[in-house]
Amino acid sequence: MHKIDDQLVKVTARIHQAATAAGRNPQTVQLIAVSKTQPAQALRDAYTWGQRAFGENYLQEALEKQAQLADLADVSWHFIGPIQSNKTRPIAEHFDWVHSVDRLKIAQRLHEQRPAGQPPLNICVQVNIDDETTKSGISLAELPALVAAIAHLTGLRLRGLMAIPAATNDAAQQRAAFAKLRFALEQLNQQGYALDCLSMGMSGDLEAAIAEGATHVRVGTDIFGARTKPASN
Numbered sequence: 001m002h003k004i005d006d007q008l009v010k011v012t013a014r015i016h017q018a019a020t021a022a023g024r025n026p027q028t029v030q031l032i033a034v035s036k037t038q039p040a041q042a043l044r045d046a047y048t049w050g051q052r053a054f055g056e057n058y059l060q061e062a063l064e065k066q067a068q069l070a071d072l073a074d075v076s077w078h079f080i081g082p083i084q085s086n087k088t089r090p091i092a093e094h095f096d097w098v099h100s101v102d103r104l105k106i107a108q109r110l111h112e113q114r115p116a117g118q119p120p121l122n123i124c125v126q127v128n129i130d131d132e133t134t135k136s137g138i139s140l141a142e143l144p145a146l147v148a149a150i151a152h153l154t155g156l157r158l159r160g161l162m163a164i165p166a167a168t169n170d171a172a173q174q175r176a177a178f179a180k181l182r183f184a185l186e187q188l189n190q191q192g193y194a195l196d197c198l199s200m201g202m203s204g205d206l207e208a209a210i211a212e213g214a215t216h217v218r219v220g221t222d223i224f225g226a227r228t229k230p231a232s233n
């Protein structure tokens with residue numbers, strides 16, 4: 001069995017310590033358990049230990065697990081993977097948050113396809129903070145125009161920004177990348193938006209992210225262990 005309870009306690013303690021060191025209330029940092037490639041039972045175990053927010057990258061896999069876990073009523077589901085435009089409808093219908101919106105076409109489709117009876121879909125715009133050509137995310141230069149266009153879409157509630165910086169073990173470099181995202185959010189808010197979310201920080205860099213203001217950290221490996229199954233669908 002996974003030692004999910006121990007792992008959750010450790011990650012929660014890291015969050016607490018990082019927030020306290022930064023002079024922040026630890027309750028302002030939400031832990032999203034990234035459960036891609038993990039079986040439904042692993043999420044159920046985490047739920048038993050109090051975890052309520054889960055992040056998934058692959059739509060088909062996520063929908064299967066949601067069906068298996070339908071009895072867990074108060075879970076929030078976060079879509080954090082790349083989005084193909086022909087897959088937006090089930091995302092709009094079955095998730096509470098989408099962290100990986102990086103173009104207007106996707107935002108428009110999610111807005112149109114969000115069922116009327118549900119609250120607006122919480123979204124973050126994914127920013128390619130290092131301008132890596134291979135990665136998803138909009139550039140900082142194009143961010144203000146995209147945010148302005150998305151802000152009109154009533155099916156969505158624009159909450160903030162998300163980034164996955166280039167992996168590095170250097171704490172100063174980690175912080176520099178996260179600071180760029182924080183600064184981008186501050187600039188948008190100075191222009192009149194009221195964005196309250198910075199989705200940044202994973203197993204290897206959550207301390208640096210919290211030091212720079214992360215409100216949502218997305219942690220997989222350090223909760224569920226190494227992912228054995230290769231990414232698919």
Ligand SMILES: *Cc1c(COP(=O)(O)O)cnc(C)c1O
Pocket residue numbers: 034036057080081164202203204218219220221222
């Ligand atoms: C897989 C993934 C994570 C979690 O990464 P870990 O290093 O396993 O904690 C976080 N965010 C996104 C977008 C991911 O795809």
